[in-house]
Amino acid sequence: MNPDVLVIGGGSAGVAAALAAARQGADTLLVERHGFLGGAGTASLVHSFCGLYELPATPDAAPKVANPGLPAELERELRAQGIAQGPIRMGRVDVLLHQPHKLALFYDRWCAHEKNLNVLLHTEVASCSVHQNRAAELSLLCRGRSWSVRPRAIVDASGDAVLAALTDHAWESTPSDELQRPAYIVGISGVEPAAFAGDGPLKVSGCLARAIRDKNLPAAVSGAHFRAGTMSDDAFLTLDLAGDSPEGAFDPNDPRSLTWIEREGRETVCAIIEHLRMALEEFVNARVTALPARAGIRESRRWVGELVLTEEDMLESRCGDQAVANATWPLELRETARGPRLLYPREPKACGIPLGCLRARDLRNVFIAGRCLSATHRAQAGIRVMGTALATGQAAGIAAASAESATGALAQRVRKVLSGLET
Amino acid sequence: MPDTSPSTMISLVRETVLPDLPADFGAEADFFEAGLDSMGVMQLVMFLEERFAKKVEPEELSRANFRSGKALATLVNEKAA
Numbered sequence: 001m002n003p004d005v006l007v008i009g010g011g012s013a014g015v016a017a018a019l020a021a022a023r024q025g026a027d028t029l030l031v032e033r034h035g036f037l038g039g040a041g042t043a044s045l046v047h048s049f050c051g052l053y054e055l056p057a058t059p060d061a062a063p064k065v066a067n068p069g070l071p072a073e074l075e076r077e078l079r080a081q082g083i084a085q086g087p088i089r090m091g092r093v094d095v096l097l098h099q100p101h102k103l104a105l106f107y108d109r110w111c112a113h114e115k116n117l118n119v120l121l122h123t124e125v126a127s128c129s130v131h132q133n134r135a136a137e138l139s140l141l142c143r144g145r146s147w148s149v150r151p152r153a154i155v156d157a158s159g160d161a162v163l164a165a166l167t168d169h170a171w172e173s174t175p176s177d178e179l180q181r182p183a184y185i186v187g188i189s190g191v192e193p194a195a196f197a198g199d200g201p202l203k204v205s206g207c208l209a210r211a212i213r214d215k216n217l218p219a220a221v222s223g224a225h226f227r228a229g230t231m232s233d234d235a236f237l238t239l240d241l242a243g244d245s246p247e248g249a250f251d252p253n254d255p256r257s258l259t260w261i262e263r264e265g266r267e268t269v270c271a272i273i274e275h276l277r278m279a280l281e282e283f284v285n286a287r288v289t290a291l292p293a294r295a296g297i298r299e300s301r302r303w304v305g306e307l308v309l310t311e312e313d314m315l316e317s318r319c320g321d322q323a324v325a326n327a328t329w330p331l332e333l334r335e336t337a338r339g340p341r342l343l344y345p346r347e348p349k350a351c352g353i354p355l356g357c358l359r360a361r362d363l364r365n366v367f368i369a370g371r372c373l374s375a376t377h378r379a380q381a382g383i384r385v386m387g388t389a390l391a392t393g394q395a396a397g398i399a400a401a402s403a404e405s406a407t408g409a410l411a412q413r414v415r416k417v418l419s420g421l422e423t
Numbered sequence: 424m425p426d427t428s429p430s431t432m433i434s435l436v437r438e439t440v441l442p443d444l445p446a447d448f449g450a451e452a453d454f455f456e457a458g459l460d461s462m463g464v465m466q467l468v469m470f471l472e473e474r475f476a477k478k479v480e481p482e483e484l485s486r487a488n489f490r491s492g493k494a495l496a497t498l499v500n501e502k503a504a
Contacts, residue, residue: 091456091458198486199484199485199486201460201461201464202461202464202484202485202486202489203481203484204461205461205462205464205465205468205484206464206465206468206479206481206483206484207481208465209465209466209468209469209472209479210478210481212469213469213472222462222465222466222469223462224462224465225460225461225462226461240462338439338440338462338466339440339460339462339463339466340458341442341443342443342458343443
């Protein structure tokens, strides 16, 4: 089993990379550590696609999908199949709200359609050898069974730059106190719709503030907010966590830190629901109906690529010859668990992410997509979202499927392929 | 007696939940349009209760009362009266 292209991680970026590579004719293998595809959009119950649409040029501008090809196809199909609702204008941006479990099904079917694509769930990369500036042989692991593959090219869409860590390639991370905070999201049911309409959300907030003040709930509750789902009786409770435990500062790559976050998230959201059931009549029948497979991590390792995307690239909406994916989400800083801080580009225009940010600096056959692509901490706060991950995945997949060449020429080839796709 | 003017309220909102509020943000400009959400209101309530040693009652939790610097000043002043 030696695929042309191996894609690591089946989130938004990885699925798009695998589909794009397969559609270019490459024999493609996608490995995913969970039992379903979708990444943050399924496993962490992130229930909206951000970065899928262009920034509206004027307040009444009609939403338009920001990238051709797979993002446009996904948007059309999710709406047509009733899996998603929207686009919905939230402040200055448009988002598409989706049902996580149906997104998992959609990804299964999307991938099953592609004859050149094999998907292996419950599979991850355990090691990788390097030979002459190329990733050579990778060991894959499933439940204690391991085997080797020698792909021609690899796309790391793991979110954690696992291939950089395994090969000792250059990667960067942000000091713990500046990292984007994690979020713990659960699905809930049985809440009266009034709780999410008009002044309802403020009453809920006031009730929680009082419970924190009276020490009936822990201070971590201050990172909570609710959002109605796409079905009448569904909602989501999102809890932004500081992530620091009594034993140590937040570290998204340390199992002790991750274990603490999962436990803290579960304890806190369940305490919130129990409290609201007693305190507010709209919540009398509320119950947690879905736990995430994992807490939502916004930032961990970042690859060092040929180029590094910067905050100024994003705020200036730079778009050069190598641009292969449009980033349209503001820099969404969540360096505290007290809500987002949004930094918008000076003009409502996309930043064109150059292919050099999707290519490992020192490994010629490794491409990168999704939140671990080569960007500074600040730029990552804009490109990490699922809509943009689809676009970077698609570009990395097309590049990985092409016969290797210099990055400039390869970028032109990717752009040519993109120009022929559905918009 | 602490300062409860609209401009002080705007400074407090900037300090606690909306750091990017422009310097010329007016007394009647809308905090919700500037990005205030229910999570922000929770933090603001906790902050105001501590700063002014007053409880915000459940029936006072409305968009109208938290909309602007002027509305917040009225809310806090009424509570102080």
